[in-house]
Amino acid sequence: MAWICLACAGLFEVAGTVGLNRWSKRRDxxxxxIICISFLFSFSLLTVAMQDISMGTAYAVWTGIGSVGATVxxxxxxxxxxxxxxxxxxxLVIAAAVGLKIVGE
Structure with a gap:
């Protein structure tokens, strides 16, 4: 369940980044x-995930999902x-996140 929470946290981070892009262009x-709600859910789910996943692994995977998702x-x-x-x-970012999952938890 922690990994599902972490994946969802990463997806909400991507949504928050999209909101940041919109805000920088339109100020609406x-x-x-989008920014407030997405990052609220993202940080909340990351907190839940970190109860069972080590901080370093959780943060690296969360950041990786956000980086790859926003870039794509x-x-x-x-x-x-x-x-x-x-x-x-x-x-490489994706491979690193998968590698952390395989060896870390």
């Missing part, structure tokens, strides 16, 4: 609500670069 109430959404919806090197390093 919807963007602000940026590529799909915001026209950000899709260079091969960028995709390679995203794959």
């Amino acid at each position: 109430l919807i963007g602000l609500l 959404l940026g590529m799909i919806f915001y026209g950000e670069s899709r260079q091969a090197a960028r995709l390679f390093f995203l794959a």
Whole structure:
């Protein structure tokens, strides 16, 4: 259950990042609500996950989900670069998170 909470926390972090992007461009109430609600859920679920997963592993996986998710959404919806090197390093982040799961818990 802790790993499911951690994955959901990472997804809410991605949503919060999308809200930050919206807020930086529009300064509207919807963007602000997305930021507040998403990060509230993200930090709450991360806290729950850390009851059973070590802090270092939980934080690394949470950050990895957020980084990869935000980057992929940026590529799909915001026209950000899709260079091969960028995709390679995203794959390394994913491999590191999977490796932490395999050896850490």
